[in-house]
Amino acid sequence: MIRPTDMMGTRRWTPGLAALAMMLFAGLAALPAAAQLLPGGGSATESGEGSGEGGGPDEPSRYWWRVDALNPSLPAPPATLRRDTPRIVLEGFIDAAERKDFATASHLLNFALLPDPPTAGRAATLASQLYEVIDRKIWIDWAGLPDRPDAVDVVASGDSPFAGEPRRALQLGLLDLDGRPISIWLERLKPTDGEPVWLIAGESVARIEALYARHGPKDFERSLPDWSRQPSAFGLPLWQLAGFPLILIGAGLAGWATYRLVGSAQRPVREHAWLNRVVERARLPSALLVGAGLVWWLTSSLLPFIGPLNALLAPLLLALIVLAVTLGVLRVLDILLDVFASRYVEDVSQEKNAESRRLLTNLSVMRRLIILLAFLVGAGALIIQLNLSQTLGVSLLASAGVITLIFGFAAQTVLGNILASIQIALAKPIRIGDSVSYEGAWGYVEEINYTYVLIRIWDERRLVVPVQYFVSNPFENWSIRNPGIVKPVELQLDYRADIAELRQVFEAMLREDEDWDEAQEPKILVIAQDAEAMTVRFYMSARDSSAAWNLHCRIREKLIHHIGTRSDNSFLPRQRVASVGDGADAAQAGAATDAGAEAASVEA
DSSP states (O other), X not given: OOXXXXXXXXXXXXXXXXXXXXXXXXXXXXXXXXXXXXXXXXXXXXXXXXXXTTOOTTSOOSSOEEESOSOTTSOOOOTTOOOSSHHHHHHHHHHHHHTXXXXXXXXXXXXXXXXXXXXXXXXXXXXXXHHHHHHHHOOOOGGGSOOSTTOOBTTOOTTSTTBTXXXXXXXXXXXXXXXXXXXXXXXXXXXXXXXXXXXXXXXXXXXXXXXXXXXXXXXXXXXXXGGGGSBOTTSSBHHXXXXXXXXXXXXXXXXXXXXXXXXXXXXXXXXXXXXXXXXXXXXXXXXXXXXXXXXXXXIIIISOOOHHHHHHXXXXXXXXXXXXXXXHHXXXXXXXXXXXXXXXXXXXXSTTOHHHHHHHHHHHHHHHHHHHHHHHHHHXXXXXXXXXXXHTHHHHHHTHHHHHHHHHHHTHHHHHHHHHHHHHHHHOSSXXXXXXXXXXXXXXXXXXXXXEEEXXXXXXXXXXXXXXXXXXXXXXXXXXXXXXXXXXXXXEEOTTOOXXXXXXXXXXXXXXXXXXXXXSOOEEEEEEEOSSOEEEEEEOEESSHHHHHHHHHHHHHHHHHHHHTOTXXXXXXXXXXXXXXXXXXXXXXXXOEEOOOOOOOEEX
């Protein structure tokens, strides 16, 4: 018996979803990459291209931006300060900041876009704030930071759009500010009376104070003693090294308390089975949401972590929150669909319940669509919140063709099955509960999933068949229109068999059997013959495939018994042998003798 609730239980997420998510991620990531070449999204050639670094003073250059002067309100930079390559500038900025020499670090910033020219003190303060933001929130890819004045990427492949091309702006990273991504840039500038230099871009410097307020140290951290803010052996401040395990323990306790609290809500609703199931299935997602949400709130508002720990923790926590919400929604919808199926869907193994099979199949389709939609929405929210489409866009743009090719070959079968499941959901060549014949095996469709169909055959074994098979190969569906079926029996009989007598016996047998549906009159046909016997086929109909099989077996048994118990054995096939020779002995020996093989071959 196939019960509706057996069909609508929670399914395992298939690898097809993972492959679909990777394809979506690659497509989203590559789209905005072309706009990230320069600060403000401009192109290096928007101002025109010169013939090289030796262009005239009024000639636009693709190597730098021309300015009148660099930070004229500040004193002259130290003579030993190098600003000729992007890596040297960023190394110099971080080294000076770690020495608390923010006056020197300020000469590596471009203050041209500030409303008022900064004093030396304010410039040092801005440099200090920018260092705090970079140290806390940006994980610098030193290997990808060029150490050439023209910023040519010498390790890029020939397929990369940046291979061999000089650049006058480089993006260090992205930070969230008021719900939108803000880029931190390096740019190359050439003053009228000097050599070109690399500086932290003016538009990034103009947002330092806002970024510091959002990502800098909070009041709690400022109140800690200086020794607790010193870096440890792992590069983290001592207070973070000691506080992180405590935060995890607190989050674990909060999750455990939530799990118990939600579980206690089952007592008032024990009389309502479906509400009791909703509460039970909501315990784990609720605990996960509270634990991850607590860590997220603490580390983003009260106790922001820095550097690599933040880069690892932020996406992990956001993924856990999205997972908890998605899992909770799916579990509740699962139970609601189960309740609906248990109330309105009858036993689909009964051939008369065609409407129930159609309804259960529609519920299964709805569930798969909800899972797919929830997964795509969750993945999209994760990508948007983490700005993955921006931060990874440039690197994926160069290899988008290769990635698409790899995913196309690797996920060809999986995606083909997913598309086939959608086609089956719409066209319904098979439904849950249908009686089908798959490569000689007869059974009932028990589940229709994203990538496979589960068939329960007559001996309770399960066949797992790829969904794509049912849209690309012919198969038999015995209940798609009318569940009634004709199941014949074939016997090999001697030429002396009385067919008229067999018709009467066969008709009497059918009228006594409760599985005969009387849809067709009993019929016997001689369909073939050979040198020894003729093939006789007995036709009988039944209301469904299961009843037809039982009727077929019983009638065959009765026919064989009737034929085998006749006293003259005239219906059994015989082999006749004639011996031809000389004289009376030969004539006598030539009489036909019965070799008498008592056998009735049966072909289902």
